[in-house]
Amino acid sequence: MDKTKFRSMAKCVLVLAIIALCSGLLLGLFNWITYVDPLQSTYEQFSADTGAVFSKMKDEEGASYGNGSVVYYAVSDDGQYHAFLVQASGWGGTLQMYVYIRDAHVSKVVLGENGETLWSQFEDDFFSQFVGLDLLQTDAFGQTDIQTGATAKKTIQAIADAMNAVVQYYNDQVAGGENNG
Amino acid sequence: MDRRKMRETVLGGLIRNNPTFVLVLGTCPTIAMTTSLFQAFAMGLATTFVLIFSNLFVSLLRNLIPDKVRIPCYIVIISTFVIIVQMVMRRFLPDLYSTMQAFIALIVVNCIILARAESYASCNPPLYSMLDGISMGIGFTAALCLIGIVREFFAGGSFAGMQIPGFPAMSGVGASAFGFIVFGCLMALFNFIVEKIEARKRSMRRASLPLASRAESLEEVQQ
Numbered sequence: 001m002d003k004t005k006f007r008s009m010a011k012c013v014l015v016l017a018i019i020a021l022c023s024g025l026l027l028g029l030f031n032w033i034t035y036v037d038p039l040q041s042t043y044e045q046f047s048a049d050t051g052a053v054f055s056k057m058k059d060e061e062g063a064s065y066g067n068g069s070v071v072y073y074a075v076s077d078d079g080q081y082h083a084f085l086v087q088a089s090g091w092g093g094t095l096q097m098y099v100y101i102r103d104a105h106v107s108k109v110v111l112g113e114n115g116e117t118l119w120s121q122f123e124d125d126f127f128s129q130f131v132g133l134d135l136l137q138t139d140a141f142g143q144t145d146i147q148t149g150a151t152a153k154k155t156i157q158a159i160a161d162a163m164n165a166v167v168q169y170y171n172d173q174v175a176g177g178e179n180n181g
Numbered sequence: 182m183d184r185r186k187m188r189e190t191v192l193g194g195l196i197r198n199n200p201t202f203v204l205v206l207g208t209c210p211t212i213a214m215t216t217s218l219f220q221a222f223a224m225g226l227a228t229t230f231v232l233i234f235s236n237l238f239v240s241l242l243r244n245l246i247p248d249k250v251r252i253p254c255y256i257v258i259i260s261t262f263v264i265i266v267q268m269v270m271r272r273f274l275p276d277l278y279s280t281m282q283a284f285i286a287l288i289v290v291n292c293i294i295l296a297r298a299e300s301y302a303s304c305n306p307p308l309y310s311m312l313d314g315i316s317m318g319i320g321f322t323a324a325l326c327l328i329g330i331v332r333e334f335f336a337g338g339s340f341a342g343m344q345i346p347g348f349p350a351m352s353g354v355g356a357s358a359f360g361f362i363v364f365g366c367l368m369a370l371f372n373f374i375v376e377k378i379e380a381r382k383r384s385m386r387r388a389s390l391p392l393a394s395r396a397e398s399l400e401e402v403q404q
Contacts, residue, residue: 012250019242019254023261030265034272041275092283115283120216120355 042072046083049110050100052076054083063173067158068165071096073174082174085112086165090158092116097159099130099166104175106133106166116158121150130163135170190309194316201324202371206292211325212360214284218341221329222322223277224284227270229318231262231288232297233311239302240310246303255298260289293321324367331363 039057046054059073068088075082082101087094092115100108109127129147141164143157150156200206207228214224238258239246246254267285270278278285288294297317302310333339336355338348353359 008247008249012247015246016250016253016257019246019257023257026261027264027268030268034268036272111279113279113282115286117213117283119280 039072042085043074045085045098045110045112046074046076046081046100049098049108050076050081050083052078052081059173063165063169065165065168066161068161068163070165070169073169081107082170084166084169086162087112088158088161088165090114090116091118091152091154095155095158095162097162099163101135101166101170104134104136104170106130106135116152116155118150118152118155121152122148123150126150135167136175138167139171140164141167186309187312190312191316194313194318194320195323196320196375198317199320199324199371200293200317201321202368204293204296205368206296207321208364209287210284210291211328211364212357214281215325215328215332215360216336216355217333218326218329220281221325223281225318225322225325227266227285228288228291228293228321229315230266231259232294232318232321233314234262235259235294235298236302236310236314237307239298240305240307243303251299251303255295256289259294259298263288293317327367328360328363331367332360335359
């Protein structure tokens with residue numbers, strides 16, 4: 001190999017590697033400064049949305065149901081609310097939703113972190129259509145159960161999959177299952 | 182510091198080379214993030230931060246970065262600052278972050294930032310490059326805010342989230358197609374005004390010259 005060519009190539013690799021290393025160190029520092037404990041932030045979100053106190057997670061492992069999955073499940077200290085952080089793959093990556101259940105009925109749904117770009121297509125009160133859904137009377141939740149004028153198919157599918165994960169988890173593990181009580 | 186160059190750099194980003202209305206760069210976030218004034222302002226600020234620091238670091242490293250790997254190096258530098266913006270927003274502005282998440286990540290490929298790194302910061306000293314970043318950032322933010330004000334007014338009948346009595350929201354106006362129309366109209370208006378000011382300045386300069394030089398200057402303009 002030509003020595004000059006090798007030198008030039010080595011210089012390129014070295015410079016790029018040093019810049020990448022410095023960038024990594026800088027990001028590490030910022031990550032340390034801005035780190036948010038996911039469990040703590042989920043507790044705070046659960047409390048902010050329901051007004052109830054959540055002091056421990058009932059299930060930190062979660063469960064997957066096809067494209068949708070339950071990330072965290074908690075019951076409020078007074079036992080009134082069952083709170084879920086669920087997620088599914090949408091168009092722009094992972095879409096997260098907070099779903100709250102009271103007396104086996106959905107009492108509130110709040111959109112969490114997501115990378116979807118077509119929210120302007122959705123109605124302002126889009127998530128209120130899920131309120132009142134009786135989980136004990138629902139076996140599965142699909143795309144056709146969602147009422148909207150929006151045409152963002154992948155986003156709608158992700159929302160349906162996330163809701164379905166709640167329905168399945170609640171019926172399997174909460175209503176008559178191992179986490180009951 | 183050369184005062185004239187400084188003035189040119191500052192005015193360049195704001196008016197003569199405004200990234201949105203003159204260079205027509207970064208059209209994607211311009212349309213996507215201008216449905217409201219608040220979002221437009223936040224996007225502008227995030228982009229300004231990335232512009233300033235990427236320009237600074239590209240300028241500082243300009244003599245060390247080999248020509249062959251300059252673009253990958255610029256991308257690494259730019260993406261570092263975009264991720265920092267993401268981390269800070271996620272920690273301190275979670276609500277805003279959840280609505281802008283997809284577009285914040287896209288700042289990495291925003292043409293304005295890469296264009297300024299390549300055309301300005303890579304051949305100018307750090308202080309001028311930072312100044313260029315500030316000026317371009319303010320120019321971009323101002324343009325986004327202007328479009329955001331018009332779009333929010335027509336689509337939501339509001340200003341900065343406050344409802345204006347007597348102006349109802351118009352359905353369909355919030356769509357991207359209307360965004361392009363607003364963008365085009367404001368661009369035309371901006372260039373018309375800038376051109377008028379420049380023409381007035383030219384004529385004033387000509388009027389202040391002695392007669393012989395005025396004829397020469399007129400010839401130059403005609404050529």
